[in-house]
Amino acid sequence: MQHLWFEHVLLPQGWARQVRIGIEGGRIASVEMGLAPQPEDSRHAAAIPGLCNVHSHGFQRGMAGLSERRSRPDDDFWSWREVMYRFLGQLTPEGIEAITAQAYVEMLESGYTRVGEFHYLHNDIDGGCYADPAETAGAIVAAAETAGIGLTLLPVFYAHADFGGAPPAPGQKRFVYDLDGFARLVEASRAKLPADANLGIAPHSLRAVTPDELRTILPLADGGPIHIHAAEQVKEVEACLAWSGARPVEWLLDNAQVDARWCLVHSTHLDERECQRLAASGAVAGLCPVTEANLGDGTFPAIAYLEAGGRFATGTDSNILIDAASELRALEYSQRLAQRRRALLADDKTPSVGQRLFDAALAGGAQALGVETGLAVGAPADLVALDLTHTAFAGADDATLLDRWIFAAGRSAVDAVWRGGVRCVSNGRHVAAQAVASRYRRTLEKLLA
Template identity: 70%
Template structure:
């Protein structure tokens, strides 16, 4: 049993002062506001719940900054993708474990306590399955176990290069599955998971999956999360219209039974009708604003979507930068740049931009990852403490703390993180950071010398 005492804490009903939280068996056993600190209490200043990261490709952390040189007159997502294919061709399961552990440690250090790993790198470099088809998934589970982060594993089905069942390109050979092989992969991967890990199904995109294949995939794990890339780039939208006579999100909403178990990742390019319909579906929009900005994807219509009651969560996608606050900040800033206005995603009822975005993203991530969000009895003990002495937090109270953290800090504001009751970050640093960093350095030294 562990007892934590906080000067102030964000609870589901709002901010409360002098809060004692008792942890048992990795879960929150009691929450007591207006409590004086007792002997043995571990004292901290500010508590907020951990967030879920709904979209990660862990191995891409090793690429951060390597694609920032102009390679042709018009660089875009598609030219970046070719560079990514060349990088992943070098990776084996040990490399995946080392790079992903580095990414997961950084996620915990910045306030993400659960990750949805959109895992599509299944095959050996020659395109054949490993002798153990779950070898790459095992590397991801190893990284989650080493760092302590909660995991929602999302094995990806990828069969085609483009709409209409086009044959896969050579650079996609490490992703490719048929339906039978994918079912076996899912079964084997599920057996690797820890007690509170989750499993979902991830049809990669309408480019990579035919309608018949999608229908079959939805039967593999009824009730499990379903994550899919949708409408990230205009070229994808144009190809969908040419093939289906409908845009990707439009087609999914009309034909795939999209509901609360779904997370549509990116959904960058939406018409107003699609925006309203996606909001009404109960699905979560999985937004990755930092990656979307890095790749030049475009701006999600967050203002209209939230006004229509839409649910969203954030992901770190390419892991070019890993930071809860950075994703929420970029989401708001993208709307400001487009609309030439401020406070775009606040409301009269929720005037704090940081407060509104933090709560909404936490609720959406819990839905999309089948996790939990909130310092609540019975929930996993996933708690983040902020440093009250950080310049962006001094003399702030209530949601002004969230505004200061999201818009005024640069990673130094987080002090400690507890994940499933275990303190995995202390003094802003992951408790296994040194060993993780040594392995990561050795892995990158070998990969980048190749």
């Protein structure tokens, strides 16, 4: 058994001092408070639980900065998507693995210890199926093992270009599967997972999946998570209304038996009734505030949603910037910009904005990915150590530690990270950062030549 000692630790019941944590078999075996460190202990300043990143397209890390040039007067999500189609048109499984490994290293360095990979890049460059239907899923698994991050793999079913079963567009040829093929893909993907990974499914969106197809694939989740893009764009909401007479989240709540296994990614454009109903369903809203800002998606109604008891978690989606604290900060700032007030996502019970955001994202992320989190006996040993010598923590006490990390420091204050009891980040850098970055650079130089 190894032991870690911390001056400050965020336990499920709140902050504690002088905590000694024993780790065995990748899990927390003991938590002792008020103890001096033992000679063999690894000593650190402050520990928080690792967060879950509930929505990632790993390969899109390689696109960062490629879509920031104006291409037409009405640049929006839909024009960004054309850049994405051109980029993925060249990717091999080896390229997917190299880019995704870089994204996962950066996630760990920022405080995410598990990722939900919304994986839709299944087919070969010409649109044909690989001999192994889970060829690219295997690349994702390999990237996760290289980085050491926990993985919830979410194979995506994608069959259509728009509502009503429209034929897929040429740029979507690498995504498309029929129902029988998707069932084989799910099982082949499951067979590739290591013991500590898990599997869900992801009907891409109501644009890409018909109602009959949705009903057919849901049993393939086999009790695991179900993730779906919903109401990210105004155009999507309008098209859904024209197709069905209902908004996307409204349609799902009416027709898909949405419950606590579901994560509705983005859910940006909710009306008041959808907000209340989504909160009551027990599902998680998978928010990606940095990507949503980058794409000009809009602002999630977080104040009303949290007041209704809604659950949320964060993801990095396009991976243009990977920083767990930045996602939480961007969520609060989006509300401040819209309402022209401050401290909007705190409440009377938890007056610290940082604490409330962190607690909600920790619980929602665990639910959305079907895993355990928190620093308690029996839980996975997924810990993030903060460097309290960072200037952002000058004069800090327990009441302000999370506020300072989220609003004043971010990933630069992450000192060490353990995933499953294995230390994968030391002095702010992943142990494999140099090798992974070197492979990533070679891959992009070849792709963008």
